[in-house]
Amino acid sequence: MPELPESDAARRRIADHCLHRTIAGFDLGEVTHVQLPSEAERERLVGTQFSQTRRHGKYIFAGTSDGPWLHIHLGMSGSLRVYDEGETPPDYARLIVIFEGTRRLAFRDPRKFGRVKLIEDVDAFIAAKGLGPDAMKMGDNAFAQAIGSTKTAVKSALLDQSKMAGVGNLWSDEALYRCGIMPDTRGTDLDGKAVAHLHRAVQDIMGHVMAKNADYSQLPADWLIHHRKDGADCPRCGGTITKKKVGGRTAYHCPDHQTHAG
DNA sequence: TGATATGTTTTACT
């Protein structure tokens, strides 16, 4: 479930359970189209340890103390799982990092849209990707500039990783739902107050999901995430949850309390 | 069986 909060929960698993352990080797899943580190790149990591982690938007990085970084993107369906030798390895494991002792880190990816690769410099990588600022660290002015000054649908702007990094389909819907903004409202049609409200909603929602370690069952019952189905009752106003395409993505929303005025 | 899916990238067109 990989947007910014889910990616951060995955990063934290590395930070909490996999640092300062010597890498002994790797296990590869079946040969697939998933982009994984080459044998030479894996060899570079053997004998080293991860000593730090970073995240920018949906991109996760695990750094060796004085060498390359392992970069992980979870794609559409990827996840990370930490376990110990002797436990059942997870399904769809494409790459398993074997640490000395029993600790293991598995990169799972059922739909194979994720990527793992070795990079030398995180900031250079972010710049080369053209990623905007991390959505959780973005200031008011930068957010207002990115969202309020574009004619694009506000939902599409939120999803544009070059405007800001980390917001995906689920949490963009959640933020617009909370703010009462119709997903296809043009950015330029929102007033300053609505843009500021949306900024708070994006950061509050994703911050909350991170605080709950991306466990959706711990999120409030009236959040859209629990009612994301065409025809469901809107828990906030009694309307009917409806879906429509906005910018090529499915936008779940409540047409009764989400309007073009915000 | 067919529709749909949490993401990114590329290509084409306006």
Add this chain to the structure above:
DNA sequence: CAGTAAAACATATC
């Protein structure tokens, strides 16, 4: 350049 749209990637699930 800004924006839109669609397709492709490979597979699972409803």
